[in-house]
Amino acid sequence: LPRLNAGSSSDGTEDSDFSAEHEHADRTESFGRTRRNTRLTRASLRLSQSSQDLKQAANQDESPPRTPTGNAPSSESDIDVSSPNISLDESLAKELSLKDSVSDLSHRPKRRRFHDSYNFNMKCPTPGCNSLGHLTGKHERHFSISGCPLYHNLSADECKDLSSQTRASSRDKQVEERTLSHRQDENRHATRHQAPTERQMRYKEKVSEMRKKRNSGLLKEQKDKHMEHRQSHGNNREPLLENITSDYDLELFRKAQARASEDLEKLRLQGQVPEGSNMIKTIVFGRYELDTWYHSPYPEEYARLGRLYMCEFCLKYMKSQTILRRHMAKCVWKHPPGDEIYRKGNISVFEVDGKKNKIYCQNLCLLAKLFLDHKTLYYDVEPFLFYVMTEADNTGCHLVGYFSKEKNSFLNYNVSCILTMPQYMRQGYGKMLIDFSYLLSKVEEKVGSPERPLSDLGLISYRSYWKEVLLRYLNQFQGKEISIKEISQETAVNPVDIVSTLQSLQMLKYWKGKHLVLKRQDLIDDWKAKETKRGSSKTIDPTALKWTPPKGT
Numbered sequence: 395l396p397r398l399n400a401g402s403s404s405d406g407t408e409d410s411d412f413s414a415e416h417e418h419a420d421r422t423e424s425f426g427r428t429r430r431n432t433r434l435t436r437a438s439l440r441l442s443q444s445s446q447d448l449k450q451a452a453n454q455d456e457s458p459p460r461t462p463t464g465n466a467p468s469s470e471s472d473i474d475v476s477s478p479n480i481s482l483d484e485s486l487a488k489e490l491s492l493k494d495s496v497s498d499l500s501h502r503p504k505r506r507r508f509h510d511s512y513n514f515n516m517k518c519p520t521p522g523c524n525s526l527g528h529l530t531g532k533h534e535r536h537f538s539i540s541g542c543p544l545y546h547n548l549s550a551d552e553c554k555d556l557s558s559q560t561r562a563s564s565r566d567k568q569v570e571e572r573t574l575s576h577r578q579d580e581n582r583h584a585t586r587h588q589a590p591t592e593r594q595m596r597y598k599e600k601v602s603e604m605r606k607k608r609n610s611g612l613l614k615e616q617k618d619k620h621m622e623h624r625q626s627h628g629n630n631r632e633p634l635l636e637n638i639t640s641d642y643d644l645e646l647f648r649k650a651q652a653r654a655s656e657d658l659e660k661l662r663l664q665g666q667v668p669e670g671s672n673m674i675k676t677i678v679f680g681r682y683e684l685d686t687w688y689h690s691p692y693p694e695e696y697a698r699l700g701r702l703y704m705c706e707f708c709l710k711y712m713k714s715q716t717i718l719r720r721h722m723a724k725c726v727w728k729h730p731p732g733d734e735i736y737r738k739g740n741i742s743v744f745e746v747d748g749k750k751n752k753i754y755c756q757n758l759c760l761l762a763k764l765f766l767d768h769k770t771l772y773y774d775v776e777p778f779l780f781y782v783m784t785e786a787d788n789t790g791c792h793l794v795g796y797f798s799k800e801k802n803s804f805l806n807y808n809v810s811c812i813l814t815m816p817q818y819m820r821q822g823y824g825k826m827l828i829d830f831s832y833l834l835s836k837v838e839e840k841v842g843s844p845e846r847p848l849s850d851l852g853l854i855s856y857r858s859y860w861k862e863v864l865l866r867y868l869n870q871f872q873g874k875e876i877s878i879k880e881i882s883q884e885t886a887v888n889p890v891d892i893v894s895t896l897q898s899l900q901m902l903k904y905w906k907g908k909h910l911v912l913k914r915q916d917l918i919d920d921w922k923a924k925e926t927k928r929g930s931s932k933t934i935d936p937t938a939l940k941w942t943p944p945k946g947t
C-alpha cells in the first residue's frame with residue numbers, strides 16, 4: 395500500500411496523484427540510469443574491442459596480455475568488461491583499468507623493422523613518381539627505377555594485372571617442363587655432342603614460329619610516337635618497346651625485368667641492401683679487388699650493385715664478370731689516351747685533355763670519388779687537364795694514380811685533384827705525382843700550390859713532400875742569408891706553404907724584429923739517412939720530361 399503523507403485526504407485522491415508522479419519520476423530516473431549503463435557498457439565494449447585489435451596487431455612483437463593472476467588469458471571472457479550483469483562501479487573500475495592497459499600497450503616500444511622505415515622514408519628517383527606500386531605487382535611501394543611502374547610506362551594497376559595467377563601458373567608450368575626435360579636428359583647416355591631431345595626440338599620450332607610473327611618494321615606513325623616519347627621524357631622513362639621485336643621476346647624481357655626487381659626487393663627487405671649508404675662495396679680492377687671508401691655518383695642501375703667490374707685501361711664500368719671478360723677480349727686500349735710526356739723505366743705519365751677525351755676523364759673522376767671524400771668534380775671535365783701515371787709490363791700500362799689541373803687557373807693552382815690508387819699507396823708514388831706537378835710548374839716558370847681544401851691523406855702527403863724539399867734545399871745551401879722568396883723561386887713551392895712547413899718543423903723564429911730560418915742539422919741528417927735507405931727508384935727525372943706548356947684551351 396502507498397504510504398500516506400501529511401496533508402493527504404482520506405479518500406486518497408491526492409495521494410494517488412502524488413504516487414503516480416513519484417512512480418513516473420522513479421521510472422524516468424531508472425530509465426536514465428539504464429541508458430547511462432547502456433552507454434557505459436557500449437563504450438566499454440568498443441574500448442575492449444579496440445584493445446583486442448591493438449593486442450592482435452602487437453602480437454608478433456609483444457607477449458600476450460596478462461590477467462591479475464599473472465597468466466595469459468585462456469579466452470575472451472577473462473578480459474571481457476561488457477557483461478550485462480556487471481555493476482556500474484565495477485564497469486567504471488574495469489573501464490579505467492582497461493584505459494590504462496590500452497595506454498600502456500600503445501606506449502610499449504616496438505621493434506623497428508627495416509621495411510617500415512623503408513616504406514615511408516625511401517623515394518623513387520623517377521620524376522613525377524609517388525613511389526606507389528611495384529613492377530611485380532606484389533608490393534605496395536617501390537624504391538628504385540627497377541621497380542617503378544611509371545618508368546616502365548605502366549601504372550600500378552596494370553602491373554597487378556600482369557602478375558595475375560594465370561601468369562604465375564604458366565611460369566610454374568614452364569619450370570616443371572624444364573625440370574622434366576632435364577630428368578629425361580639425365581637418363582640418356584651423356585656424350586660430348588648430344589643430340590637434342592624431341593621435346594627440345596618441338597620447343598625450338600614453336601619459338602621459331604612465334605618469332606616469325608614479328609612485324610617487319612615500325613610504321614611512320616609508330617616511329618613518330620617513339621620519337622615523341624623520347625623527346626618528352628628523355629632518360630627518365632624506358633623507351634617504348636612495342637613492335638620492335640616479337641611478342642615472345644618482349645614477354646621474356648618483361649619477365650626478366652620483373653624477376654630481377656623482385657630479387658632486389660627481397661634483398662632490400664632482408665636488410666642486405668641498406669638504405670642511404672654506398673651500395674658499391676668493392677670494385678674489380680685488373681687483378682685487384684678493391685674495397686671502396688666513399689660514395690660515388692654512378693648511374694642508379696650500377697650504383698645499386700654491390701660490386702662493379704672495370705676495365706683498367708679504358709675505365710669502362712660493367713655489371714658482371716662475364717661482360718668484363720667479353721669486353722677485355724675486344725678492348726684495344728693498353729694505355730690511357732692522350733700524349734705520353736714522361737717515361738723512365740716502366741713509369742710513364744700521359745697528358746689527357748678533358749675536352750678531347752671526355753668519357754675517359756669522367757670515368758676517371760667517378761673512380762677517384764670512390765676513394766676521395768672532398769671531390770666534387772665528376773662530369774664537367776672540359777676545363778681540366780689530367781696527368782695519369784702508369785706502370786708498364788707486358789700486358790699494358792696499369793693505372794697508378796693521377797692528378798688534374800685547370801688549364802687556366804687564376805690562383806696558379808697546379809693540382810685540383812690528386813689520387814694514388816689503393817694498391818699503390820705507401821710505395822712513394824704519391825710523392826712522385828706531387829713532384830711531377832711541381833716539375834710542370836717549373837717548366838711553366840710559375841709558383842704552384844694545390845687547390846684547397848686538401849683531404850686528410852693529401853695534407854699528409856704534401857706536408858711530407860714540402861719537408862723533403864726544404865731539407866734538401868737547406869742541405870745544399872752554403873750561404874749565410876736565405877730568403878723565402880729565393881726558396882720559392884728555386885722549388886716552385888708557394889711561399890705560404892714554405893712558411894707553414896718551416897713553422898711545423900720549428901725552424902722559423904722571430905728575433906729582434908726579424909724572422910730567422912734555423913738550419914737544424916739533426917733533421918737534415920735524418921732525412922739523408924732515409925734518402926740513402928730508400929734509394930732513387932721512386933723519383934722524377936726532369937730530363938725524361940718531353941713537354942711544352944699548352945697554349946690557351
